[in-house]
Amino acid sequence: MLVKDYMTKHPLMGQPTMSVVEAQRFMGENKIRHLPIVGKGKRLLGLVTRQTLLVHPAKLGSLNVWEITRFLSNLTVGDVMVKAKDVISVDKNATIEEAARIMVENKIGCLPVLEDGIVIGIITEIDLLAQLMEMMATRLPGVRVTVRMPNVSGELAKLVSAISAQGWGILACGGVPSPHDPAKWDAVVKIRDAPREAVVAALEKVEGQQIVDVREV
């Protein structure tokens, strides 16, 4: 689960000489929210997001209508972009959770992926959410069970062995600290080819764990 495998390779990119208007049109046409700005040899020069393209009103305050028009048409992406030194990026060999952490901590929606200063891809919040979706095997049918278990090692193994004892397959499995009880974990498993009742019956027998939620999806 490394960034290089889940990033978007060959992202659309822009040049610093592009006008802001052109960049807005380009991003709109292609339905993208982030545009890495590169120079010769795909070297990262900056990053443009939809916000950066919205010109700060303070800059326009003193200008009249015609001056604004001229100002806007002369404004290039190079003028407004977040400069490369301020762009937070990620290495292609980072894990995706590392990428998620960076994005969460900085409250940003995308990370250019660099190799020797050269843009080789881009990873956005959508990419990460997609992976969350995939990790939970969202698109496959099965029984999704949330089990609350003590924060003790061996608990997940108990759950898994109970499932495998029935000969069922696990489509997805994950766990987070329970939002309701600091001493507990909420684990989610998605089981394939198993009737809901049988699953409930089997998992209820696991000691010290309780089923919080069961649904067939």
Add this chain to the structure above:
Amino acid sequence: MVKFIIRRLGFMLLTMFIVSIAIFAISEIAPGNIARNILGPFATPEQEASFLAQLGLDQPLHIRYITWLVGSDWRAERLIGMPLRRIKKPDTEFYEWWAVEPDGTLVRWKLDGEDLIALRLQPDGTVQESLDNERWQTDEAGISTFWGVDTHNRAVMWEKGGGQTYWMRAKAAGWWVEQPGGAREYIPLQKGLLRGDPGESVKTGRPVGDALLRRLQNSILLAAIAFVIVMPLALVLGLLAGLNEGKALDRILSVGGLATTATPNFATGIFLILIFAVWLKWLPGATVFASERAAFENPKMLILPVMTLTLIELGYVLRITRASMVEVMNASYIRTAFLKGLPYWRIVFKHAIRNALMAPITVIMLHVNWLMGGIVVVEAIFGFPGLGRYLLDAALYKDVFAIEAGAMVMVMLAVGTQLVADIIYTFLNPRIRYA
């Protein structure tokens, strides 16, 4: 690669061998012509025979070829029974052949009537004459013979007592005498071409080798200056024309190059003389060599000859280079280079030029033959005392030995240049280098 070069060297030797036979055969196949050419149409058959004998031209063809190539002294030594030595006559450019006596004295002979006279060279340079009749060897028939060296650098078999008279041509005087004793057989002494002695000029009697060397230096000077001017100029213009294939610059350079190459050398020379010497009067129209160093003392007179040579070669090299450049620029790997996104000049300098110059170098070097033809003509136009002029004079006078030697030198130069070209080519072309 070493193998390749050795192979080329082998071929070169083989070629030179065939060339030497060819030159020899063409020049000497009809010795009668030579005699008539020199003696004029009114010589008697006896005189002609004697002339041929004295020059050794009465010998069978293969003996003459061997003599010419590797000399005759070793053959004469066996007949005379003494070692022979060639020394340079002090203060002249002539050589003399002497026999060496066991005590180291140099000796040769002359026939005075029926008396054999030995001439011994003294350490102080004077010559001591003494009667030497005991050397005659007489057979049963009473004919006495003796093999010795005469004063004209020939091994001679003298003979007397046969009751015959002998024709002698006194070279300096040009008239013929009859004598009771005389020379029956001659072997003109020479070391042979391979040992650096191509013989004496029939016209002047001077050794061909030395004259040739001096003339060669002059010619090389001329050719070298022209070469230094032509090569960079022609290559650059050729590359430019090739890069601009089909555009005006290319058209002008190509057609101009064709015209200058095609115009006969002598016409080019004449045009230049007419323009710069006759009408503009800027430059001398001929070269005058008052001294050995004339070319350096008055370099202005070299300008027109060099210019003529330059014009002769320029167009050819230019066109070859252009054609090669055009071909290379259309090659697949140049397309690759473009598609790699390399800048134009990087493609030209790094990818194209090296490949484009590979072909011309061999072709240009092969063209040295053409240049040599040009040199002959240029030297003739401007009266420049070089190898070409020497050859031309020899040809006009039918001076066989001079022609033969000069021709061999010229061909050797041509073939040698081609060998150098081959070697350069192998260095430039990795396909051969790493074959």
Add this chain to the structure above:
Amino acid sequence: MRVDFEQITDMDYRIKTPILKVENLAISYETRKGDVPAVRDVSFEIRRGETHGIVGESGCGKSTVAFSIVNFLGRNGRIVGGSILFQGQELRGRGEEELRRLRGDQIAMVYQDPMSALNPSLRIGDQLSEVLIVHRNLSKKAAYEKCIDMLKRVYMPDPEAVMLRYPHQLSGGQQQRVVIAMALLNNPALLIMDEPTTALDVTVEAAVLDLIDELRREFDTAIMYISHNLGVIARVSDLVGVMYAGEMVERAAVEEVFLNPLHPYTQGLMRCVPKLGLSKESSYLYPIRGRVPSPAELPPGCIFEPRCDYARPQCQQAHPELREVAPGHFARCHFAEEIAAQKWQPPQDLIPDLAALAARKPEVAEPILRLQQVKTYYEQERKSLASLLGLGQARYVKAVDDVSLEVPRGCTLGVVGESGCGKSTLAKTIVGLEPLTDGRVEFMGFDISVPVSKRDLSLIKELQMVFQNPDSTMNPSFSVGYQIGRPLRRFRGVPRHQVRDEVIRLLEAVKLDASYYDRLPRQLSGGEKQRVGIARAFAARPNLVLCDEPVSSLDVSVQAAVLNLLLEIQQKYGTTMLFIAHDLSVVRFFSDFVAVMYLGKICEIGPAEAIYAPPYHPYTEALLSAVPIPDPSADQKRIRLSGTVPSALHPPSGCRFHTRCPRKIGEICEREIPPCQHVTAEHRIYCHIPLEELRRIEPVVTVK
């Protein structure tokens, strides 16, 4: 913990913006006769990580499209209409400098003939690294390291040493790997490949195709793959566009195009190619009639109308648009739906005499040609001085080494193998164009082990040849009539005044009319020249005809016609044939018996059906698994040979195939010449592996 993630389907959620979007592209070439439209109205798009195949016969404009994308159309080519969007930005009208920066960095190209694509006088390392040095300003050292990494990724053995070599020191397959590595160095978004494997042998081609596929997955590169070979296109592409005479006539997913073609041209193409797994009794090739129109004189309506079986008056007037006939399936035909609905019937003049074909199955007759331990060696040109003087040992290229075989009367023996395996030399030895080094060739009971110049005219007459290259098969200085008439006069003593009639009869036999009598070869197309070549060979009424790759340089539609013609004539005259080809499908279609050759030796020989089914010789197996099959649904085992074919100057000891054999059993293969194992009386395999084991091998190709 046992977690079971099996069968998670790959459904990509990402919006795939097309990397390349070509719309209504039109390209013209300026010529003396005015502008000639080479490409018209071509549209397609390629997404990230997708391979878009473009297939078409020679001269249909596929390469022109490729070069237009990098704006490298030569001096007289010009884009006259449409747009090319790369990464969402228009490429047309961009400055040269901007395009230069894209080339080699974001767009890379690999094309045919790797040898000429590399600069002969620069080291591989310099040629690779300059891409990085120019586009990324890397230092030479850093660039070199990256290049070595990339060479490793394309499975180049000993990359450090390769960096220091010159192109001529690498084999064809290695050169193509270098070119591919060079293209990928900058991780381009778009890779254009123009016939990248056409110059390679089939086993090498298979390996390169595998490599391309692997790299595409790894780099997520969009690939535009151009080829004339339907099999290769079927193997590599996700989407396929079919081009005809400068237009794209059909575009759809690969399965759709191959299994459910909608355009009559595509359908015609599919019926032209012999498919592996079909023999000549069970299939017949249906050539497309006519020939591709020249770009200067296109028909006014549908460009395919003159050759179309479904043509109607409307087709002559209205030019059809490329329209979406089924979801994702575009075709340029007015009546695509109608055609798709009805079942194809071969037109009257093409209906073969299937019954006759089936009945022709020859009873095994006595052999007409018998080769016993035939050897043909060429003396290596000696270049050292020593050898010039007659010293040193002569070295021999063992082109054909110890070949024994028999051809029964009236049958066809196909000989297959990769280039350099000696199959052509074998044919030339039999007809006497190459002197025999050792062994014996017997024909109709006569010993013909002497060169042709020493043979009796009546024997020469019985052995004729059909040649490979249509451009050199005919003497350009003489008319068709003269060239066919000459053998008539020499061999059959046809009187002068009857020659013309006789030649015209022969021309009609090869489906050419009398007007061809006075034509010169340059007025004929490739297929027509090949027909004349066939007529010339059969003019002598020979007993044995050797066909040396007679169709390999022809386009598929023409190829089918020539193959059919050969079959028909053979049937008519009852001629025995030796059919040489590198294409296993064609040989299978054409031959009764097949011999597989490798490095001058026969590996396996037997009836055609037996060769294509287990037990196989390991080389036959590898060949079969490498053949690109124009059928995306066919299942093919994946066996790849390592290395390259060794030089015939120093063939490997023991079994010649041991250096590359995936089933090598041990030292015995290196030491001993493999024994002949008889599967049946006619089917022989030369291999150390016991027959029982070979029998257990599963079939390589299974067609659903």
Add this chain to the structure above:
Amino acid sequence: MAVSEKVMPSISARPSFWLRLRDALAPLLASKVALVGLALVLFWVLVAIFAPFLTPYSPREQDADAMNLGPSAGHPLGTDHLGRDLWSRLVYGSRLILVLAPLSVLCSLAVGTTLGLLAGYFGGLIDEVVMRLLDAMMAFPAVLLYLIIIAAVGASATNVVIAITIAGAPGIARLVRSLTMDIRTRDYIAAAQLRGESPFYIMWVEILPNARGPIIVDAMLRVGYAVFAIGTLGFLGLGLPPPAPDWGSMVCAGRRYIWSNPWAVLWPSLAISSLVVGLNLFADGLREETMRYQ
């Protein structure tokens, strides 16, 4: 191809002579350079043909009263040191050179083609021997070869032709040899061998006609060289013996009077240059165009 496709079926006979001539001339007319060359050459050819009608004087007629004159009404180009009319000498000189040059080229073509075909077709020892001999001949600078030959056999029209033949044949032989070696590998040669044709039939009927293109272009260039060579020999004093109005000899003779009468050297120099350049331009244009058509 497509054009011929349309035209051909309507013509049942073998492509007529005129059609083929048109085909052959088409590339020529397309090249301006070749046209200029052709014009120059044609000018001299016409002058040579109509020589008697163009000249008021005989080329050998001397006039002691009119020596070394510049152009005037009586003598449009002036006179030489013996008072001979330069124009008349030029005109008759063109006859001489336009006969000798093609003749010598034809001779070297005959010799060179035969040697080249033999060496190229048979290969092996024959090839090796012929090539070594040719290499040796090619090692000679041409002018040198002329010098040696003329020195040995004397200056005369026949000897000049012989010398040029000897000097030119090796080049043609090499060209024909390489063409032969290339054509020999074509399939139609194999087809001829499979008809049991004799080597001589194959060489002269199957191979030679297909080598004609390059040979013709080469021969054109060689006519230029031959004119060049004849002029040079004349200039060097090795050409045709004196009274003959040989252009080179005229320059040679006039060289001595260049200061007093530049016209006597200018006109013949110009004449020979224009003819050689014309021939070269023509041959070169022809080559370029034929190459483009391939």
